[in-house]
Amino acid sequence: MTLRLYDTATRAVRDFVPLEPGRVSIYLCGATVQAPPHVGHIRSGLAFDILRRWLEASGYDVTFVRNVTDIDDKILARGADEGVPFWQVAMRNERAFTWAYDVLGCLPPTYEPRATGHVPEMVELIDRLIEAGHAYAADGDVYFDVRSFPEYGALSGQRLDDMQPAGDSEASVKRDPRDFALWKGAKSAKPGGLAAGTADHGEPQWATPWGPGRPGWHLECSAMASRYLGSAFDIHGGGMDLLFPHHENEIAQSKAAGDAFAQYWMHNAWVTTSGEKMSKSLGNSLLVSEVVKRVRPVELRFYLGSAHYRSMLEFSDEALAESAAGYRRIEGFLRRAEESLGDGPGATGLPPAFAAALDDDLGVPQALAVVYDTVRAGNAALAEGDSGAARRARDEVVAMLDVLGVNPYAEPWAAHADDGAARRALGPLVDVVLAQRQAARERKDFAVADALRDGLASSGIVVEDTPTGARWSLAEES
Template identity: 85%
Template sequence: MNLRLYDTAARSVRDFEPLQPGRASIYLCGATVQAPPHVGHIRSGLAFDILRRWLQASGYDVTFVRNVTDIDDKILQRGTDEGIPFWQVAMRNERAFTWAYDQLGCLPPTYEPRATGHVPEMVELMQRLIDAGHAYPADGDVYFDVRSLPEYGALSGQRLDDMQPAADSDAQIKRDPRDFALWKSAKPGEPQWHTPWGPGRPGWHLECSAMASRYLGPAFDIHGGGMDLLFPHHENEIAQSKAAGDSFAQYWMHNAWVTTSGEKMSKSLGNSLLVSEVVQRVRPVELRYYLGSAHYRSMLEFSDEAMSEAAAGYRRIEGFVRRAEESLGMPESVPVPDAFAAAMNDDLGVPQALAVVHDTVRVGNAALAADELVGAREARDEVVAMLDVLGLNPYAPPWAAQSDDGAARRALGPLVDVVLAQRAAARDRKDFAVADALRDGLAASGIVVEDTPAGPRWSLAEEI
């Protein structure tokens, strides 16, 4: 079974057929770096990280571009408010995004272009659009003429005449109120670049068209982003690029948002949960598991309770892998089970894929309990292979480094061994009160002791 993906433009699931066999090119709309990221932003990065990993695991050579839009009205406003250059605001928030992507184990993009670094490409694109009669300069602005493109609105399924007229003050200088700005003339004090139409700065949509074609060419495979970018951002991107003669994206994918109390998480609603805050309450790998556990096109209602449940689910998987390592050593690379591959090939069916993981964990646990090492090894290696596709492999970066409390374990080990020896002596003489007190004492220090047929095992508690 081949990979099938839901294409927003076709409103249906389609077989994925790359432009070049064995290669896949993806452009993901990244952050407009106005503020630090909340979990909704990172869900988008995560959903497409899983797509990318699955394509790579399926043998594709993936080129993954995720842009940074480092100039827009809010960034400029914030710079003004704080009395600092806009680029300082942008850089600060870009670092916060990078940190969050890294925390959640999202692979770095192949290229990560910034809007302000691609003004020449934007100017060239605008010139092509003007020459083709799809854009026009007006008072130092440059607008896209939506009426010049009959298919405008097709991606989002809207007809121009049904749209609410924009409450836009510059309506006088536009040919149609729904024409959108490719380029904005510089107001006093604003940053500016020189163009044939006067000094100004980029509009919101132009940068993605310019950068996508710069790094992926006039035609590429997949364009991704949040559902809320469908209109206007992606509609305008497709309009710019198609009007300029590019074939642009062959597939459009959109992830659903994260909600709290039934409402979309949003900076403007003030109900957003910063990634930096959430990872104080739960390990980053557990947050990744939680955000990835719902299908990418389903809304995810965020709650601490649901996140804790998800964390418990991940620890069950992780516990199996760690316990298996004690008797089996490190895992070997094996193919993922067919059921897992089938789930992933069906428009990234991570929920069903996770069901396969859990089923395999149960089989593996039973094999371990029965001392059937062959079966346990098979299950363990498959589980690790599946976790790897999902970016949850505890042996892979960044989790390996984070969960390897090497220094702490080396320092604590001899001390814990002393206490465990005392406890063993107490148990031998049936003095269970003392034995339990010793175990409780360790537990109070965050050291969990479990008895196994091979003797006690200790670990550092994950609960914070």
């Protein structure tokens, strides 16, 4: 069974064949750091984190690039609003994104380039495009000539003549209204605009053969992708909303300049609330930093990752809670398995059905069904005292959760999985109470036994009776 992925460019599920055997290169459009991340942003990071983990579990050596767009109109506008340099806005939000990726267990990218660090590469790309007759300078700006690139619109399935004319006022200098900016000339060339510590935080600008200015958004990704992955690479990913114009324009720039560029295009669907797409512009965002106060991060990750990456996910606290309940059942099995078997998880292979599900365009929902089936089998084995079967099920479950990035034994969850210090301090005390309760039970004084259990419960300690005696645990929050 080989991996098959849905490729937006061909609108079909295709066998995945990397350019170089054993190696996979991925470029993911990361954040435009104009605001802190909401759960929709992180879903994208998560979807491609699962892709990456699955590729690595399948034996590939993965190079994963996720950029940071640290300069754009909104960042500049926000900086101006706040009266601070744009980079203050960009860096503050970049930290917020990094925190969110980390707290949700997204593996750090191999490379995480910032747009502002790659202006020379961009200038060079513009040069190539102008020389090839695909771009032209006008009034300090440089535009891509969409009419010069017959394939323009192929990715998004649109024809130039059907598109709504762009409503920008600068159309006069463009050869075609759909031509997009590769380079934006500085509006007012204020000298010293970049000088730190001055009151003037005017537009940042870089010197070029076409005059001072700053890069266009689409150009940045083309330049950074080829800088780190070469002129041809395997997978380009991003949210569906980037399909047009961003990815269409990336293709135009890179292919017109002679690069083969991405072989597969993958797009994740977005998170909706009340049926509407969550977005900064609609103001209905749910910040990761807020949601994570209501549920454990691993539960948020489990929830966001549980739907197929190409399906819209309607976010609700109810659905999140239901999903968390399912995850806790899995955790409960692992905890009881460890107590019963007396050891931690060991390495094992993945169930074929699980692998087949992920090979089929990352069928996480079907893969989760295998996880639950295995949990049930493991629970049954535990109840029957079949430790061999229980251990096998436990190891498989852990291996599967690991691929999905929700293995409670792995970082970053392991550190929070067990409140070791609290347990060690409480243990002897709880044991005394449990001994008293057991004594009460033996003399059939159930009123006392239950009172002791209730007392512990009100302290957040949950007691469960098992065939081998009582076990206790700290209650989950919320």
